[in-house]
Amino acid sequence: MMYSMEKLNHISEDNICRLVDSFYEKVRADDELAPIFEAAIDDWQPHLDKMYAFWSSVMLTTGRYKGNPLIKHMVLPGIRPELFERWLALFHKTCRELFDDEISAAFQVKAERIAESLKLGIFYRPDRPWPPQPAA
Numbered sequence: 001m002m003y004s005m006e007k008l009n010h011i012s013e014d015n016i017c018r019l020v021d022s023f024y025e026k027v028r029a030d031d032e033l034a035p036i037f038e039a040a041i042d043d044w045q046p047h048l049d050k051m052y053a054f055w056s057s058v059m060l061t062t063g064r065y066k067g068n069p070l071i072k073h074m075v076l077p078g079i080r081p082e083l084f085e086r087w088l089a090l091f092h093k094t095c096r097e098l099f100d101d102e103i104s105a106a107f108q109v110k111a112e113r114i115a116e117s118l119k120l121g122i123f124y125r126p127d128r129p130w131p132p133q134p135a136a
């Protein structure tokens with residue numbers, strides 16, 4: 001008999017941990033993203049703990065995350081606008097693997113908004129086209 005792959009149908013702290021763990025496993029296996037993360041992060045558990053708190057604040061409005069993501073990303077060596085597409089694609093894939101469609105979509109909407117605001121904060125210049133043109 002075929003077992004249906006039951007998708008998670010609610011957002012809880014536990015389910016956020018599963019999402020974050022699974023997402024960063026994919027990030028660490030990604031040719032483009034891994035080097036940036038591995039250069040910035042020595043000890044992964046504190047980063048994962050921060051990301052549990054971040055998504056808990058975003059999705060469950062717990063206020064557990066305190067920090068300033070923009071400043072952290074602004075100073076990341078090697079960060080480029082196109083990498084956000086890749087980040088989002090991996091994040092969406094992870095959401096869809098774990099959660100039902102509605103919850104997966106709710107995560108994706110938030111991730112896209114935050115990614116856009118990070119990109120604006122990092123790369124927007126009033127005298128240049130937006131979205132940025134990839135370097136020729």
Ligand code: HEM
Pocket residue numbers: 033036037040041047050051054066067068069072073076079080083084087110111114115118
């Ligand atoms: C190209 C895309 C991205 C890259 C390469 C990237 C990379 C990183 C790295 C290396 C760190 C650790 C920085 C450090 O500890 O010094 C970090 C932290 C973080 N990232 Fe990203 N990130 C990306 C996109 C995003 C997006 C789209 C979000 C949110 C939806 C996000 C949320 C965060 C948060 C909340 C932290 C913790 C900041 C803190 O220390 O308080 N990142 N990111």
